[in-house]
Amino acid sequence: MRGIDAGYLVLSAILFSIGAFGLLVRRNPLVMLMCVELMLNAVNLTFVAFGMMLGDIAGQVIVMFVLVVAAAEVVVGLGIVVAVSRRKPGATADDIRVLRG
Amino acid sequence: MVELVWLIPALPLLGFVILVFAGRRLGEPVAGWLATAVVAASFVVSVIVFLGLVGLDDRVFVQTLFTWIPAGDFVVDIGLYLDPLSAAMILFITGISALIHMYSIGYMHGDENFSKFFVYLNLFVFSMLVLVLGDNLLLTFLGWEGVGACSYLLISFWFGKPANATAGKKAFVTNRIGDWGFLVGIFMVFFTFGSLSYSDILPASDGLAQTTATFIAVMLFIGAIGKSAQLPLSVWLPDAMAGPTPVSALIHAATMVTAGVYLLSRINPIIAVSADWVPMLIAWTGAITALLAATVALAQTDIKKVLAYSTVEMLGFMFLAVGIGAYWTAIFLMIVHAFFKALLFLCAGSVIHGMHENQDMRVMGGLRVLMPITFIAYLAGWFSLAGIPPFSGFFGKDEILTYVWQENKALWVVGMIAAFLTAIYIGRQAFMVFFGEQRWPAYLAKLAVVPPAVEAANEAAAVGASVDEPAGPLTDAQDEAALAAATALAVSDTPGDGLDDDVELHELPDGFTPHESPWLMTIPLLVLAVASLVGGLLNLPFPRSAHYLDNWLEPVFEGSAVKLKLSTGTIVGLLTFSTVVALLGTAFAAAAFLYKRINARRLESKLFANAWYYDTALAKVVGGPGTGAFEATASFDRTVIDGAVNGVGGSVPRMGQALRQFQNGYVRRYALAIGVGSLLMLAFMFSRVVG
Amino acid sequence: MGTDTVEAVVFVACALIVLGGAFGVIWFRNPVQSALSLVATLFGVAVLFLNMNAQFLAAVQVIVYTGAIVVLILFVIMLLGVDTADDIDAEPLVGQRVIALVIAAGVAGLVIAGVTIVGGDLVSGARAATAAITDDVPNIEQIGRVLFTDYVYALEITAVLLTIAVVAAVVMARKPTEVEPLPQESSSMEPPEPVEPEAEEVFD
Numbered sequence: 001m002r003g004i005d006a007g008y009l010v011l012s013a014i015l016f017s018i019g020a021f022g023l024l025v026r027r028n029p030l031v032m033l034m035c036v037e038l039m040l041n042a043v044n045l046t047f048v049a050f051g052m053m054l055g056d057i058a059g060q061v062i063v064m065f066v067l068v069v070a071a072a073e074v075v076v077g078l079g080i081v082v083a084v085s086r087r088k089p090g091a092t093a094d095d096i097r098v099l100r101g
Numbered sequence: 102m103v104e105l106v107w108l109i110p111a112l113p114l115l116g117f118v119i120l121v122f123a124g125r126r127l128g129e130p131v132a133g134w135l136a137t138a139v140v141a142a143s144f145v146v147s148v149i150v151f152l153g154l155v156g157l158d159d160r161v162f163v164q165t166l167f168t169w170i171p172a173g174d175f176v177v178d179i180g181l182y183l184d185p186l187s188a189a190m191i192l193f194i195t196g197i198s199a200l201i202h203m204y205s206i207g208y209m210h211g212d213e214n215f216s217k218f219f220v221y222l223n224l225f226v227f228s229m230l231v232l233v234l235g236d237n238l239l240l241t242f243l244g245w246e247g248v249g250a251c252s253y254l255l256i257s258f259w260f261g262k263p264a265n266a267t268a269g270k271k272a273f274v275t276n277r278i279g280d281w282g283f284l285v286g287i288f289m290v291f292f293t294f295g296s297l298s299y300s301d302i303l304p305a306s307d308g309l310a311q312t313t314a315t316f317i318a319v320m321l322f323i324g325a326i327g328k329s330a331q332l333p334l335s336v337w338l339p340d341a342m343a344g345p346t347p348v349s350a351l352i353h354a355a356t357m358v359t360a361g362v363y364l365l366s367r368i369n370p371i372i373a374v375s376a377d378w379v380p381m382l383i384a385w386t387g388a389i390t391a392l393l394a395a396t397v398a399l400a401q402t403d404i405k406k407v408l409a410y411s412t413v414e415m416l417g418f419m420f421l422a423v424g425i426g427a428y429w430t431a432i433f434l435m436i437v438h439a440f441f442k443a444l445l446f447l448c449a450g451s452v453i454h455g456m457h458e459n460q461d462m463r464v465m466g467g468l469r470v471l472m473p474i475t476f477i478a479y480l481a482g483w484f485s486l487a488g489i490p491p492f493s494g495f496f497g498k499d500e501i502l503t504y505v506w507q508e509n510k511a512l513w514v515v516g517m518i519a520a521f522l523t524a525i526y527i528g529r530q531a532f533m534v535f536f537g538e539q540r541w542p543a544y545l546a547k548l549a550v551v552p553p554a555v556e557a558a559n560e561a562a563a564v565g566a567s568v569d570e571p572a573g574p575l576t577d578a579q580d581e582a583a584l585a586a587a588t589a590l591a592v593s594d595t596p597g598d599g600l601d602d603d604v605e606l607h608e609l610p611d612g613f614t615p616h617e618s619p620w621l622m623t624i625p626l627l628v629l630a631v632a633s634l635v636g637g638l639l640n641l642p643f644p645r646s647a648h649y650l651d652n653w654l655e656p657v658f659e660g661s662a663v664k665l666k667l668s669t670g671t672i673v674g675l676l677t678f679s680t681v682v683a684l685l686g687t688a689f690a691a692a693a694f695l696y697k698r699i700n701a702r703r704l705e706s707k708l709f710a711n712a713w714y715y716d717t718a719l720a721k722v723v724g725g726p727g728t729g730a731f732e733a734t735a736s737f738d739r740t741v742i743d744g745a746v747n748g749v750g751g752s753v754p755r756m757g758q759a760l761r762q763f764q765n766g767y768v769r770r771y772a773l774a775i776g777v778g779s780l781l782m783l784a785f786m787f788s789r790v791v792g
Numbered sequence: 793m794g795t796d797t798v799e800a801v802v803f804v805a806c807a808l809i810v811l812g813g814a815f816g817v818i819w820f821r822n823p824v825q826s827a828l829s830l831v832a833t834l835f836g837v838a839v840l841f842l843n844m845n846a847q848f849l850a851a852v853q854v855i856v857y858t859g860a861i862v863v864l865i866l867f868v869i870m871l872l873g874v875d876t877a878d879d880i881d882a883e884p885l886v887g888q889r890v891i892a893l894v895i896a897a898g899v900a901g902l903v904i905a906g907v908t909i910v911g912g913d914l915v916s917g918a919r920a921a922t923a924a925i926t927d928d929v930p931n932i933e934q935i936g937r938v939l940f941t942d943y944v945y946a947l948e949i950t951a952v953l954l955t956i957a958v959v960a961a962v963v964m965a966r967k968p969t970e971v972e973p974l975p976q977e978s979s980s981m982e983p984p985e986p987v988e989p990e991a992e993e994v995f996d
Contacts, residue, residue, distance in 0.1 A: 004796075004803055006907045008840070011807045013903035015814055015833075017896035022818030024773055024892035025883070030823045030869055034830045037861065038814050041837050044849075052844045053915045057923045057934045060846050061943055064935070067856055068950040072957035074861050078868045079964030085872050086967070094884060097766025767885060776895040780902075787902045791909055 008049035016042035027092035029081045033074060040070045102153030103162045105146050106181050109191055110230040112143040117223040124216030133206035136219035140202050140226055144195035151188050160185055160656055163236055163300055170239075174295060182236035182299050186432065186657045189650070190233040190363060193436045197355050197443050198226045200625035204447055205347040207621030208454060218258065218345065225251035229356050233363060237297040238287045241364070245283065245328065248357045249276050255352060256344040268340035275337040279327015283364075286320030289313070299367065306370035314374035321368055322383060329361030329416045332390045336716050338413055342405040346450030349405060354412045354446050355439035362419040362435055366428045366658070373426075373661035384424025388515040391417030393713060395522035399529065400709035403460050404449045407530050410712075411486065412442055414519060418501055421516060426663040427504035429654040434497035436650075437636040441485035441494050444629035445527075448479040451622055452534060455615040456541070462533040464544045469535040471615045476535050478626035481633040483531045487524040488683040490676075493636030499679045500640065506675055507667050517682060524686025525693075525704070532694040545613065642672060802843050810836035821880055823869050827862055834858050845925070848932040 019038030026032055044063045051059015084091050116139035124132045154160060165180035202222060209218050228247025235241040257269030287297065293313050294302045306314070325331075330338035341353045352358070365372065365383065372379060391414045398410035415438045422431035453460055455472055469476040485494030498520060505513045617623070641647035655662075667675075693701040711717060763770075809832055816829025834857045841850035883889050923938050939947055 004800055007803055007807070008844075009907050010904050011803075011810065011840075013900045015810060017900040018811070018814040018818060020776060020899065021892050021896035022814075024769055024776060024895070025889055026818060026880075027769070028823055030865060030872075031817065031826050033865065034817050034823075034826055037830060037857070038817060038833060041834065041857075045837060045840060048841055048844050048846050048849065050915060051925070052846075055919050055925050057925050057938050058942075060849050060931075060935055061938050063846075063849050064852070064939065065943075065946060065950055067852060068954060071856060071861060072953050074864060075957045075961045076964070078864060079961040081868060082871065083964045090873075093768050096768070100761075100764055100766030769888060770885060773888060773891055773895070776892065780895050780898045783899060783902050787906055790906055 005049060005053055008045060012042040012045040012049070015039075015045070027094050029077075029084075029091075029093050032093060033077050033081075036073070036077075037070065040066060102149050103157065103183060104164065105153075106150050106162065106164055106183050106234065107166060108146045109143050109150065109195065110181075110227050110234060112139045112146065113223045113227040113230065115139060117220060117227055120216060120220045120223060124220055127216060129210070129215040130206050132216035132219050133202070133209070136223050137199060137202040137206065139223065140195060141199040143226070143230070144192075144199050147188075147191045147195045150183065151192055154183060154185070154188050161300075165236070175291070177237055177239050177297060179240065180236035180298070181234045183234065184657055185654050186363075186366060187233050189432060189436065189654065191230060193439050194229055194233065194356050195226070197439055197629070198222075198229075198351060200628055201347050201351040201355075201443065201447070204350075204450070204622050204625040205345075207619045208347050208450055209345065210619075214258070218255075221251050221254050221258070222347075222351070225255070225352060225357070229360075232360055236299055238290055238299075238302075239297050241367075242280075242283060242287060245324075245360060245364075246280070248352070248360065249273070249280070249328070252276075252341065252348075252352050252357055255348040256341045258344055258348065262343075265343040268337075268343040272337040272341050275334050276327050279324045279334055279361075282320045282323025282327070284324075286317050286324060289317050289320060293317070303368075303370050306368075306374055309371065309374045311374060311376055314371050315376040315379055318368070318372045318375040318379045319382075321364060321371075322379070325361030325364050325420075326386065327361070328364075329358050329420070330413050331361070331386050331417060331420055332393065335390060335394070335413050336719060339406055339409040339712070342403070342409050346405065346446060346453060349409070350443045350446030350450065353409065354442040358412060358416055359419070359435045359439070362416065362423060362431050365420075365423045366432060369423075369428055369658055369661040372423075380424045380426060382424070384421050384509070384512055387417040387420025387422075387424055388512050388519070389417075390414070391421065391519040392515050392522075395519045395526065396709050397712045398526040399522060400705040400707075402462055402710075404452060404462050404465070404530065404534060405446070405460055407462075407526060408442065408445050408449060411445075411523070411527065412438075414523065415442065415486075417519070418498060418516065421505060421512060422501040425505055425508040425512070426661065427501060427508075428658040428662050429651045430497075430500040430504055432654060433500055433640050433650050436639065437485070437493035437497040437633070440629055440636050441482045441492070441633040444478060444626065444633050445482040445486065447622070447626055447629065448475050448482060451475040451618040451626065452615075454618050454622070457613065457615075459541075462530065464541045465534045466537040466541075467535070467539040468615055472535075472617045474617060474623045475626060478623070478630040479531065479535065481630035483527055485633045485636075486527045487687055488520055488679060489524075489687065490680055491634075491637060493633050493639075495680070495683070496637035496640060496642065499676055500642065502679060503642075503667065503672055503675050504663065504665065506671075507665065508663065517679070520679065521682050521686045524683045525690045528687045528690025529694045529701075532690060536695050541613065541615075642676065643669070799843055802839065806836045806839045806843065809833070810840070824866065827866050827869065830865075831858050831862050834862065846931065848935055 016039050019035045019042060022035035022038065023032050026035065044066055047059045047062050047066070049059075051057065051062075084096060088095065116136050120127070120132055120136060127135065154162060162183040163180055164183070165178045167179050168176060169179045170177040202219070205218065205222065209215050212218065225248055228244045228251060230244070232241050232244025232248060235244055253269045253273045256272050257266045260266045260269070290302060291297055293309065294305055296302060327334045338353060338358065342349050344353070372383075394410045394414035394417060398407050398414065401407045401410060415434065419431040419434055419438075422428070422434065452465065452468060452472065452475060455468070455475070456465060459465075481492060485492040488495045488498050490496075502513060502516050502520065505516055638649075640650040646652075665672075689699070693699040693704070708714070763774075813829045813831070813833030813836060817826045817833065820826045820829060834853060838850045838853040838857075841847075841853060923934075923942070925934065
């Protein structure tokens with residue numbers, strides 16, 4: 001056990017918190033997408049750190065999958081942003097609330 | 102042949118369905134003939150089934166048609182339970198129903214709702230057969246409610262008159278009280294036995310705890326007194342006479358009102374297990390009802406009301422028989438009573454028909470010459486009810502009284518007094534209607550003097566009724582003033598009884614003469630007269646082997662019925678005494694009402710005429726202090742029951758209103774909720790790690 | 793200076809870059825600046841991967857994230873207009889920021905507290921036997937072996953997922969023949985007008 005291992009975990013926790021906070025506070029959908037990327041990276045960091053601690057390559061393999069899912073998510077998310085912006089230029093996340101009770 | 106039993110209720114049901122859809126098109130008289138035909142066919146099938154049942158060894162046949170309610174442990178079949186009791190019941194029910202259907206074709210002639218009447222009648226017969234043949238308590242209850250509904254519909258058949266509608270409602274509401282008891286009894290039976298089928302519960306009754314048996318018996322007894330018009334639920338039957346007379350004969354004399362006796366006979370093993378006071382309660386209820394009804398019948402002026410109270414009295418005798426455990430005598434009286442009481446009602450209907458819809462006996466008299474066939478038939482019913490041998494009523498009533506003598510002398514005294522009064526009041530009716538001088542010409546003359554008749558009579562009633570003795574114009578019938586009072590009274594409501602306004606006089610055409618009824622009505626009269634005459638053959642007191650009905654019903658009541666242990670001499674003595682009492686009563690009636698040797702004013706007292714003011718007192722209590730209770734119930738229903746329902750209904754939108762605040766369309770709010778949840782889960786895991 | 797020291801120095805430097813970039817992402821009003829800050833974060837994470845002997849992932853991180861995703865995001869920003877800066881000063885949702893701060897602080901704080909309290913062994917599971925990291929075989933070969941043996945089905949499914957995502961993106965971004973404008977909504981947090989429950993509809 002090395003002190004730096006705990007450092008990785010603490011770093012990823014802070015990174016995740018920053019991403020979550022940004023997601024909850026910012027209204028620009030593109031920035032929100034970036035915050036999601038921050039959170040995903042925090043999780044990736046944890047995976048690799050744990051893989052290193054356990055001496056297991058699977059931690060890195062999982063990151064590969066996360067990368068793929070993140071790419072797909074960004075692609076679809078950006079598609080939605082573009083589609084929405086066509087109908088309503090300059091829309092923020094708060095403006096898209098047609099489906100409400 | 103017993104497999105045909107399903108046809109017995111199915112045929113009237115078929116008639117009902119056809120008449121419901123095509124009755125108006127068939128019109129008069131085809132609809133009536135169709136209804137008569139299906140019931141007659143049902144009677145034929147009943148005879149065939151009866152013969153088939155005689156051939157069976159165990160004399161019980163259960164036919165399960167299909168499963169009605171399969172709900173877990175609660176399984177109720179639509180099945181028919183044919184045993185000696187139900188076989189005896191269906192025979193006389195279908196037989197008398199067929200005759201009364203035929204009679205109705207003549208009686209309802211010209212009525213605008215001719216076919217509707219037969220729709221109800223067929224539905225009634227179907228319900229009654231379901232009641233009797235049902236193989237479980239719930240099916241019996243279905244029939245029970247069915248006949249109740251038909252009774253309601255038929256009492257208020259001429260619903261244009263408010264009094265008829267009121268009488269129907271009264272019967273309906275009173276019966277609901279009894280039905281409550283019946284339902285609670287059914288629940289308790291299912292709770293105890295886990296089944297409602299007679300095949301299950303009757304053999305299992307032996308092992309019943311006494312408290313449970315007592316509870317069930319009392320609850321079903323409450324149901325029985327409601328349907329059979331025993332005290333304290335007797336008020337509806339006299340008012341039920343508002344219906345057409347064939348209905349009174351079929352439903353309110355011969356069949357439906359005996360359903361209570363049938364129910365108690367059916368559950369006789371349960372009564373046998375219950376506490377000793379239950380049979381005594383039944384017996385005393387019957388005896389007191391019989392006595393009170395007999396006194397009331399003495400003073401009635403409506404020809405049908407006399408017979409109505411007489412029916413209550415006879416049902417009291419049946420309850421008395423059930424109470425002392427002489428079940429088969431109750432059934433015996435039920436059958437012969439169905440003969441002669443239906444006959445008496447039909448005769449009354451014939452008289453009413455001939456008298457231009459007038460029901461007041463005070464304007465009748467001397468009809469035996471004008472309506473000879475009706476009179477001859479009436480004779481059979483009269484002597485039967487009075488208990489004069491060899492008519493069937495004598496055997497029916499005196500079998501019961503013989504058993505009562507053996508079991509309880511006090512009850513015997515009450516029963517004997519009632520029997521004596523019976524002979525008097527039916528004699529009074531006979532002498533008032535068929536003997537003496539013809540009184541309607543005087544009535545017509547009176548009408549001619551004071552036109553317009555009805556309004557004037559109403560005025561006279563308002564002034565004169567309160568002063569004059571209400572009943573008792575017979576002692577000085579020639580007296581013009583008394584007749585005026587009678588007319589006035591008859592037109593107006595009987596004082597002190599607001600519900601009694603079906604006693605009214607119709608205007609008679611000039612030169613009116615009562616006429617004999619058409620053959621459609623007289624043939625059933627003659628058939629029933631013969632049945633009343635020979636009905637006693639079913640069950641002669643001597644020799645033992647002539648107890649055909651007793652022997653036939655023995656398997657049903659085995660173990661719970663009392664055995665007759667009296668010596669032959671005692672029985673002969675009792676029968677002789679009873680005959681003497683009946684003859685004395687008849688002679689007294691002749692002396693008082695025909696020859697006017699005895700002043701009968703005391704007998705026709707106001708107390709009796711108003712049925713001991715029972716109805717009035719009931720109306721006072723229910724309409725006075727009772728109103729507050731009903732208001733309280735109604736407000737409880739409005740606030741608590743409706744409040745609960747509406748509260749539940751209203752809380753859903755309110756909850757939705759509250760919840761829609763969360764569904765506000767802001768994606769970031771949703772994400773915030775996810776964040777809060779995640780934090781809570783993390784905190785939980787943290788607590789586990791640290792702890 | 794031993795390898796541990798080097799690693800520690802690199803970690804601290806990269807951690808600062810990562811956190812600074814992340815902070816920039818949520819701080820800058822201009823999404824272009826946010827995107828550039830994101831690049832810094834992603835580079836920092838890539839160096840940290842290198843630091844943890846995950847050379848292949850470091851390369852992929854740079855190529856896929858900075859080379860593809862961020863570029864894609866920037867592309868969309870340019871497409872929709874650069875100056876769509878949103879108003880950070882006002883928060884229409886009541887309490888949103890406070891609760892978000894609580895959540896963020898709570899998540900970070902709980903993890904840090906957990907790590908601190910546990911102290912010693914951060915992992916308690918069994919060490920890997922089949923897919924163990926060895927220094928003999930190159931990192932990329934190890935990943936490849938595991939990816940195409942143990943995780944081959946997952947790999948195929950992600951391939952399908954990517955295909956679907958591409959098709960979806962094409963469908964979404966295609967210029968529709970008829971554009972229906974969305975109903976104009978005020979972005980203020982006005983509560984929906986409450987519908988009075990009709991008192992007349994009580995059931996009697």
